[in-house]
């Protein structure tokens with residue numbers, strides 16, 4: 001986006017949402033939108049009021065920016081995301097992330113729903129993402145100029161944040177798995193052969209979001225942590241048929257654990 005379009009978004013957000021002090025950015029994925037209910041003193045701005053923000057098309061994605069407070073931190077919650085698969089638009093989350101960065105976000109926490117390749121992490125499990133494999137072969141940085149676009153993706157999922165989440169999980173008695181997320185563009189679920197290939201490549205979970213957002217966030221210099229709620233075993237590894245309805249109902253199983261992990265993370269410091 002041009003600087004002046006971002007400046008206009010910042011203007012709208014701050015006029016409607018009031019001042020914020022280094023808010024922590026959150027992106028809430030399928031079935032996790034309810035986490036926005038935890039925001040105190042919430043100021044809600046619909047994506048429709050924000051030029052360049054997506055119009056999320058998937059059930060479970062509200063399409064609202066919620067500013068407020070959780071624990072000891074101001075937060076800027078993107079309740080709902082747009083995916084590459086909706087319009088074939090890999091820049092779909094660029095405006096929201098540039099806006100978060102421009103209002104002072106230095107940290108981005110992401111959630112999503114994902115399929116598991118690990119027997120030990122079944123539906124309802126929570127997995128901390130340690131790294132990703134971008135199997136869609138596209139980048140939200142296409143078209144960027146300058147050397148800044150050659151973003152270092154080592155430690156993209158901030159190791160210190162990961163450790164903090166693991167410590168919280170241990171302290172709170174929450175099982176938090178760790179894994180590598182394979183990004184497929186969707187919207188179809190993967191074939192069993194694709195899932196098999198992803199496993200050989202070193203993936204532990206598969207999904208249709210998050211990786212482009214993490215690339216954009218790292219480009220902007222944000223520190224990132226991300227976690228997946230496992231809604232199903234990946235295609236061909238289980239007899240259960242896959243569906244979006246299934247994703248939504250199983251996401252609810254882990255909601256409480258994710259809420260507690262986030263509440264503790266945002267209460268620390």
Ligand code: HPA
Nearest residue numbers: 113114115206207208234
């Ligand atoms: N594959 C891709 N995305 C998903 C899945 C899956 O199995 N489950 C939830 N989101």
